[in-house]
Amino acid sequence: MRLPAAVTFDTFGALAQDVQRHLAANPGSLRLDASRVRRFDSSAVALLLQACRLAHGQGRTAEFLGLPRGLLELAALYGVDGLLASAIFEG
Numbered sequence: 424m425r426l427p428a429a430v431t432f433d434t435f436g437a438l439a440q441d442v443q444r445h446l447a448a449n450p451g452s453l454r455l456d457a458s459r460v461r462r463f464d465s466s467a468v469a470l471l472l473q474a475c476r477l478a479h480g481q482g483r484t485a486e487f488l489g490l491p492r493g494l495l496e497l498a499a500l501y502g503v504d505g506l507l508a509s510a511i512f513e514g
Contacts (some may be wrong), residue, residue, distance in 0.1 A: 458489030
């Protein structure tokens with residue numbers, strides 16, 4: 424699943440629903456491609472955490488590709504980068 428250019432408070436609800444639908448429709452691990460994300464706020468961190476929680480709740484893994492450096496820094500600022508570390512892949 425590719426995330427849009429903006430992952431903010433305004434887009435969080437719709438994106439969270441998209442993640443749930445994607446999990447329901449696709450077997451295997453949840454892969455989120457964030458390479459297009461250019462504008463984000465703390466809601467982006469919340470979306471990643473929710474994606475992990477939803478995937479793990481179904482006995483699946485979450486994988487994040489192409490996360491912007493600033494988003495990784497924001498996760499570190501909030502002290503949740505360790506919770507996301509196993510799901511982050513370069514590329």
